[in-house]
Amino acid sequence: MKVPEERVSAARFEELAMPLFDQLYNFARWLTQDTAEAEDLVQETYTKALRGFSSFQAGTNFRAWMYRILRNSFLSSRTGLKTMVAIDGEADESILPAETATPETILIGQADRETVQQALEDLPVPYREILLLCEVEEMSYQEIAETLAIPLGTVMSRLFRARKALRDLLCKKSAGGRHGV
Amino acid sequence: MACEQWRGQLDAYVDGELDPADLRVLGEHLRGCSGCAVDVLERVQMKRSVQTAGKLYTASAEFRNRIAGSVAKQIAAKPRRAASLWTVLAVPALSVLILSMAVNWYVGRESTRRQRVYSELADLHVSALASAVPVDVVSTDRHTVKPWFQGKIPFSFNLPELQGTEFTLRGGRVTYLAQTPGAHLIYQVRKHEVSVFIFQDRTFQDRTFEDRGDETASPPSVPVHVLSFNMENWTQNGLRYFVVGDVGPEDIDALSKLLRDAH
Numbered sequence: 477m478k479v480p481e482e483r484v485s486a487a488r489f490e491e492l493a494m495p496l497f498d499q500l501y502n503f504a505r506w507l508t509q510d511t512a513e514a515e516d517l518v519q520e521t522y523t524k525a526l527r528g529f530s531s532f533q534a535g536t537n538f539r540a541w542m543y544r545i546l547r548n549s550f551l552s553s554r555t556g557l558k559t560m561v562a563i564d565g566e567a568d569e570s571i572l573p574a575e576t577a578t579p580e581t582i583l584i585g586q587a588d589r590e591t592v593q594q595a596l597e598d599l600p601v602p603y604r605e606i607l608l609l610c611e612v613e614e615m616s617y618q619e620i621a622e623t624l625a626i627p628l629g630t631v632m633s634r635l636f637r638a639r640k641a642l643r644d645l646l647c648k649k650s651a652g653g654r655h656g657v
Numbered sequence: 658m659a660c661e662q663w664r665g666q667l668d669a670y671v672d673g674e675l676d677p678a679d680l681r682v683l684g685e686h687l688r689g690c691s692g693c694a695v696d697v698l699e700r701v702q703m704k705r706s707v708q709t710a711g712k713l714y715t716a717s718a719e720f721r722n723r724i725a726g727s728v729a730k731q732i733a734a735k736p737r738r739a740a741s742l743w744t745v746l747a748v749p750a751l752s753v754l755i756l757s758m759a760v761n762w763y764v765g766r767e768s769t770r771r772q773r774v775y776s777e778l779a780d781l782h783v784s785a786l787a788s789a790v791p792v793d794v795v796s797t798d799r800h801t802v803k804p805w806f807q808g809k810i811p812f813s814f815n816l817p818e819l820q821g822t823e824f825t826l827r828g829g830r831v832t833y834l835a836q837t838p839g840a841h842l843i844y845q846v847r848k849h850e851v852s853v854f855i856f857q858d859r860t861f862q863d864r865t866f867e868d869r870g871d872e873t874a875s876p877p878s879v880p881v882h883v884l885s886f887n888m889e890n891w892t893q894n895g896l897r898y899f900v901v902g903d904v905g906p907e908d909i910d911a912l913s914k915l916l917r918d919a920h
Contacts, residue, residue, distance in 0.1 A: 502713065523784050526728060592706045592710035596707065610672065643703065
């Protein structure tokens, strides 16, 4: 969503920001894991964005800007401070050799919706948020880098690790399920 | 050998992030390599699973309307007022503005600071009321609300007795302005909610408020109208009080008087 280069008027804010409401709420709800907190976070995001709209650089990415405000507000919230843990090996931007698909991992890819939701909830927040931005919001690597304020290389390596962590969790869940039978 | 070369690129491939040249070569490789093709299939399936599972939460219609209403209200309040002012006062205002800028630029700067404080407080008032949990201490009893703030803010204050008045105390929460903690109290008058903010007066830069530093109670400010809210402020015993709400100036004034007399 590129905004034309001319200065954007405040009235334009509504036109740009309201269509993002549903997805911002979904993202906020995944981050906070709580309805009231998600509502507060979205409310705070719109208030801050409207107040800071004059400083928004026309021609840059509005969606990434809104998500960045939401995420920064989350980080400074009580829940955000508690849950945003550092990820081991984050400094290492290299991408590990990918594992080869096996019949088991293929089955995992077909795991039912509830199992995947549960696994996403169990992921550390930095992994959960990058997967949501990439898969659900369908952001490009560049947009994710702008939203999370991290270099492109870190986007790729974190995404790789997040997917691996999700696959491992689903593997465990599927093994646990089988043992339970 | 070719598989090793591509394995690290498969994520970028399914994410649509490969450049066109690599995309073409990898496409050719996938047609002839069932191993890599199965890998890609697994990644696509996983991507779809997360996509479906991730679209989980929908906001209530009530919350959506509340946000849309508050955005529309704030936008409508800003440009319209500015526009009408300019159409009526364009030429004389401009000349007065230039003159006053030359002579009183300092005063102007303080007034801008003051406006910024006012609009920040209006935002705090709106976001608290729009919140699912507007107050952290819920009580109509001033003897419950006042002690709740102990240890949470670096000062103490008195609250008025409301018996026989139209006002009811709903509760309070800790709030922040210019990185400094303060008390935010919410009162109800008829169907309206009014916010009272209390901060240490030294929070505000010198001369943001002309009566800053007054030892005794200063007279209340002339009621100001900010983003369709009425607002009044004064300083008393080193504390700065603000009363903000969408009620008429007479209600704001009545509550201000009760608070001033509580000392």
